[in-house]
Amino acid sequence: MDSISCKFPSKLNVSKERTVPMHRHIARRYASRKVGRIAAQSRELRTVGVPDYERYDYSKRWRHLELADSAEKETIRRMLWTSGRCLELGGGYGRITSLLEEIYDETLMMDLSQLNLRIAQSRLDKAGLLRGDIRRIPFRNDTFDCAVCIRVLHHYPNPLPVLQEISRVVRRRGQVLLGVPNDKSIHNRLFNSAEETWVDEHGHIISNLGSRAIKGIPLVETVRKGTGLFDNNIGRALRRLRFLSHLDVYSSGMLALKSLVFISYRNEKPEDNADRL
Secondary structure (H helix, E strand, C coil), X not given: CCCCCCCCCCCXXXXXXXXXXXXXHHHHHHECCCCCCHHHHHHHHHHCCCCCCCCCCHHHHXXXXXXXXXXXXXXXXXXCCCCCEEEEECCCCCXXXXXXXXXXXXXXXXXXXXXXXXXXXXHXXXXXXXXXXXXXXCECCXXXXXXXXXXXXXXCCCCHHHHHHHHHHEEEEEEEEEEEECCCXXXXXXXXXXXXXXXXXXCCEEECCHHHHHXXXXXXXXXXXXXXXXXXXXXXXXXXXXXXXXXXXXXXXXXXXXXXXXXXXXECXXXXXXXXX
C-alpha cells in the first residue's frame, strides 16, 4: 500500500477500492478495520443529499472570507481543552486541520473527497490524511482524545451514525467539538426554522439538525459559541480590515446573531465500553 510520510513529500495516492492511510505510522497503530468501497460510498452519500466534493472545490468557497475564517479558527482554539490525539472528520482541504496540527501531538483528518485530500496535502505540515466514509470510522474504540467535525453534520439527513462512531472512537470524557448551522439565529428562525431541509447558495441540501442530532448519544454539552458576522458579502467587502474578526470572536456568546454555532461536548459513554473493539 502506498502511503506518504508526515511531511507529505510524495504524490497523494488514494485507492478507489479501500480507505488508504496517508500516515502509515498512525494507521498501523490504530486502524482496526477497512471502510469498504469508496466509489460505492460516494454514490450512496450523494443519494441522501451529501454534496459531491469531487466536482466542487470547497477551498473556493473561502476566497475573500478571511474575517470569517480567522474568527472560526480563533473560536475553535479557545474551545479546545484536551491534548494528545485529535481526529477531524470531513476536514475538506485542511482549513481547520492546519490549526489542529499546531495544538495536538497527533492529528488525523478524514475525508471522502480525493480532490480535498490533494489540496490538503499541499497545505498541511504533519497531520495524517485518511480517505473514507465518516459513518464508518476505521479505528478502535477510545483511540482519540478529541474529535472535531466542523460544517459537516448538516449535510447528513440522519447524522446519528456519524455521532455514534465519534463517541465510540473518542475516549471516555474526551472532547467532541461540532460546528453546525445555528438553528437559533434570527436569520434561521425567520427563514429556515420550519423547514426540515433547505438549499443553500451552492445548491447543497442543508438539514435542520436542532437538538435531535445527539439524541441517544452519550455526549454532554459543556459550552457553545457562535460565529458568522462576516461569513457573507459584508465580510468579503471588509476583508482587509482584519481586526474585525476579533469582534466576531468577542461576541461569540451572542448566538442570536451567529449563523454558525460551535458546541463542545464531553463524551460520557459508560466505562464498560472502554477498550472494547
